[in-house]
Amino acid sequence: MFGTLSYNKQKTIIIVSFLLIPLLLLATFTYYPAIKLIYYSFTDWDGYSPEKPWVGLANYREVFSNPDIFKVFTHNFAYFVMGLVQNIVAIYFAVVLNSKLRGRNGFRIMLFLPYIMNGVAVAFMFGYVFDTTNGSLNLFLNNIGLHQLAQTSWLGTEGLVNYSLASTGFWRFMGYNMVIYIASLQAIPRDIYEAAKIDGAGSFQTLWRVTLPNMKAVIQLNLFLTVTGALEVFDLPFVLTKGGPAGASQTYVQRVVDTAFAFNNYGLASAMSIILLFFVVIVLLVQQLVLNRGGDK
Amino acid sequence: MAHTKFRFVDFIKYFSLLIGVFVVLFPPYVVVVNAFKSTDEFNSSSSMALPKSFLNFDNFVAVFQRGGLLSGFGNVLVIIIITLTLNILFGTMVAYVLGRFSFKMKPVVFGAYLVATIIPSITTQVATFGIIKNMGLYNTLGAPIVLYIGADVIQIILYLQFIRNIPVDLDESAMVEGASLFKIYRSIIFPLLTPATATLVILKTISIYNDMYIPYLYMPKQSLGVVTTVLMRFQGVNSGEWNLICAAILLILLPTVVLYFFLQRYIFEGVTSGAVK
Numbered sequence: 426m427f428g429t430l431s432y433n434k435q436k437t438i439i440i441v442s443f444l445l446i447p448l449l450l451l452a453t454f455t456y457y458p459a460i461k462l463i464y465y466s467f468t469d470w471d472g473y474s475p476e477k478p479w480v481g482l483a484n485y486r487e488v489f490s491n492p493d494i495f496k497v498f499t500h501n502f503a504y505f506v507m508g509l510v511q512n513i514v515a516i517y518f519a520v521v522l523n524s525k526l527r528g529r530n531g532f533r534i535m536l537f538l539p540y541i542m543n544g545v546a547v548a549f550m551f552g553y554v555f556d557t558t559n560g561s562l563n564l565f566l567n568n569i570g571l572h573q574l575a576q577t578s579w580l581g582t583e584g585l586v587n588y589s590l591a592s593t594g595f596w597r598f599m600g601y602n603m604v605i606y607i608a609s610l611q612a613i614p615r616d617i618y619e620a621a622k623i624d625g626a627g628s629f630q631t632l633w634r635v636t637l638p639n640m641k642a643v644i645q646l647n648l649f650l651t652v653t654g655a656l657e658v659f660d661l662p663f664v665l666t667k668g669g670p671a672g673a674s675q676t677y678v679q680r681v682v683d684t685a686f687a688f689n690n691y692g693l694a695s696a697m698s699i700i701l702l703f704f705v706v707i708v709l710l711v712q713q714l715v716l717n718r719g720g721d722k
Numbered sequence: 723m724a725h726t727k728f729r730f731v732d733f734i735k736y737f738s739l740l741i742g743v744f745v746v747l748f749p750p751y752v753v754v755v756n757a758f759k760s761t762d763e764f765n766s767s768s769s770m771a772l773p774k775s776f777l778n779f780d781n782f783v784a785v786f787q788r789g790g791l792l793s794g795f796g797n798v799l800v801i802i803i804i805t806l807t808l809n810i811l812f813g814t815m816v817a818y819v820l821g822r823f824s825f826k827m828k829p830v831v832f833g834a835y836l837v838a839t840i841i842p843s844i845t846t847q848v849a850t851f852g853i854i855k856n857m858g859l860y861n862t863l864g865a866p867i868v869l870y871i872g873a874d875v876i877q878i879i880l881y882l883q884f885i886r887n888i889p890v891d892l893d894e895s896a897m898v899e900g901a902s903l904f905k906i907y908r909s910i911i912f913p914l915l916t917p918a919t920a921t922l923v924i925l926k927t928i929s930i931y932n933d934m935y936i937p938y939l940y941m942p943k944q945s946l947g948v949v950t951t952v953l954m955r956f957q958g959v960n961s962g963e964w965n966l967i968c969a970a971i972l973l974i975l976l977p978t979v980v981l982y983f984f985l986q987r988y989i990f991e992g993v994t995s996g997a998v999k
Contacts, residue, residue: 428902435903440825443815443907448831450812450872455838458849465849472852518742521735534986535743541982541989543932545950546971549957550749553756553769553964561752561769568770596745601993608994628731657844660934664954678844685848686939694848702845709840 459702465695472691484696494697497680500673503587504594504658508651511595512602512644519606520636533607537600544597548664551593555579580666583673590661590674602647609643610636645716652708656701677701750975757781757968764965781969785956789970793945794952801863801948802930805870806923809877813922814915817881818907822893838875847939854940865940866948870930877922880995884918885911921992924985928978949974 427435466484468477488494522533539547554562557578566575579589613636621631637644659678662668668675675683681701685694756764758773760780767773785791820832843850850869859865888911896906934950941948947955953974960966982989 427904428900430902432897432903436823436825439903439907440819440823443819444831447812447816447878448834450868451834451838451875453853454850454869454872455841455843455846455875456834458846458853459841461849461852462846518739521739524735526735532739532743533990534983535746536739537986537990538746538979538982541928541932541978543950543953543974543978545932545934545953546974547749549953549967550753550971553968554749554752559769559964561748564768564770565748596749600746604990604993653842657842659844664934681848682939685851691848698845698848702841705842705845706840 462695462698465691466699468692468695470691471689472685473689477692480692484693485700487693488696488700494680497675497677500587500662501655501658501676504591504676505652505655507588507591507595508655509648511599512647512651514595515599515602515647516606516637516640516644518599518603519610520632522603523607523610533604537604539597539599540601542597544660545664547593547597548661551596552580552665555589557581580674581670583670586666586670586674587662590665593661593665594658605643605647606640609640613639642716645712649708649712653705656704656708753968753971753975756965757972759965761963761965769964781966782973784966785970785973788960789956790944790947790952791949791956791970791973794947794949797863797946798931798948801866801870802927804863805867805930806926808867808871809874809922809926810919812871813877813881814912814919815907816878817885817915818911820878821882821885822890822911835875835878839879843869843873844935851939859940861941861943861946863941863946866930866933866936869936869940870926877926880922881915881918883995884915888914918995920988921995924989925992927981928989931978 427438430438465477467479467481469480469483470477518536522529522536526532554560557563557576560579562579563575563577566572577585580586617635617639618631621635626634657678658676659682662674662676663679666674668679677697678701681694681697684690684697752769755772756769758776758778758781759767760778763774816835820828820835850873854860854865854869857864857868859868892910892914893906896910901909931949934954937946937948937951938954941951944955953970956970957967
């Protein structure tokens with residue numbers, strides 16, 4: 426029956442029927458919440474009462490003037506620092522594992538392994554590793570003679586806890602970055618290397634002048650993901666430390682979730698979400714700008 | 723001279739790789755050795771020491787009896803199967819329409835999917851929560867299912883990349899033979915998108931199995947626990963009994979790790995084709 430219709434009619438039917446549900450889902454779970462969020466951010470809604478009192482910009486003023494809220498971003502900073510280190514290490518291993526090497530595949534498989542592991546299980550696993558008195562990390566440090574360091578309370582010290590948590594993220598995601606960098610390395614044409622060799626470039630020169638410039642787009646993509654990832658950290662500190670000690674490891678998203686669901690302040694939480702969304706878009710724009718300028722050269 | 727330098731570089735390479743492997747394996751090693759220790763043995767031995775026997779399965783039995791782990795596996799399996807079926811269906815349908823036809827609204831639809839990739843779903847969660855509640859999906863398996871299908875647009879982008887590599891000639895020759903557009907989708911496009919589907923299945927399975935946030939927020943009910951929330955509850959009740967918790971951790975890590983060693987080549991391909999645009 427359907428096949429007897431003209432191709433133009435078929436086309437219209439296919440377009441409408443194939444897009445209907447997917448677009449409905451897209452609208453319901455991506456765009457509608459985004460619009461709702463903007464609306465909530467101007468109200469004083471508590472999450473259940475039918476009235477949503479309009480308060481104008483008060484929530485935004487609160488976020489920017491309450492140093493307590495913005496200070497939380499300094500906790501996210503640790504994830505950004507570790508993310509940068511993670512990318513550098515990932516590029517290093519990618520370059521190494523792209524060269525001639527015995528057991529190359531085996532090393533790749535091992536280094537990528539943490540990425541597929543369950544995040545909550547990994548978090549608890551590190552909770553045990555980081556434990557001050559029974560933890561394997563301190564035991565290990567003691568065994569190799571670093572007795573002073575082996576007394577450290579990795580998750581209980583204010584200045585340290587975020588770096589300890591972020592290093593767990595490093596452990597989990599370094600291999601992921603590495604695999605992406607390896608893929609981008611393999612896309613670099615061989616003859617460029619041959620040309621560099623003929624021109625007498627050393628291995629370091631080749632790395633600096635040929636390999637890294639060719640990986641630029643992927644490095645930038647990963648840096649964007651690092652920055653936004655650092656802004657959006659939630660599960661690790663939530664599972665491992667519940668934000669402690671004394672709120673020292675609470676991240677911005679965790680603060681948003683608490684504000685909404687524990688303190689029933691949906692208005693303020695919405696404004697905080699919008700600000701986070703805004704930051705993500707800014708990071709993307711800045712990166713886009715830098716990328717395009719680099720492309721003009 | 724040049725010869726010795728070459729060897730030194732090699733030494734650095736292998737040495738750093740071995741350190742990397744050591745760092746990767748150290749935490750799981752600790753979990754594995756402690757999961758086989760009885761409470762007495764755990765308290766009296768070093769946390770890095772091997773257990774007396776790798777055949778002491780008491781902890782694993784205890785985890786299964788007390789933890790509700792079986793229903794956790796069951797729930798996550800149901801979510802994965804339904805989500806993936808619908809994801810594959812909708813993903814290929816959208817890719818077919820956007821990849822093969824031109825129509826007035828196409829740039830708008832395409833743009834809507836592109837812009838959606840920038841909006842991190844974690845930022846809109848506060849509003850999404852209200853929507854799920856109003857739809858009556860709160861505390862049902864429907865909540866994660868609609869969220870994994872509706873709020874994840876990466877699969878559409880993935881399929882769109884793949885459909886570009888299928889020659890349009892195929893469609894045209896089928897049309898010459900009088901095939902309907904639906905038949906072209908079903909018997910040409912859909913089967914030829916299988917590599918993309920395989921990628922999607924692997925990556926989505928891993929990410930749903932490992933997700934904590936959505937089940938935690940939308941399905942607090944005890945009987946609806948998935949492996950991650952079951953593990954969280956189990957740890958909360960048994961905190962301090964690390965030998966038990968290690969057994970639980972190991973049981974939850976095992977399926978994906980085993981899957982990984984069988985499918986690692988496809989997982990690598992999936993990760994790179996999904997991320998490098």
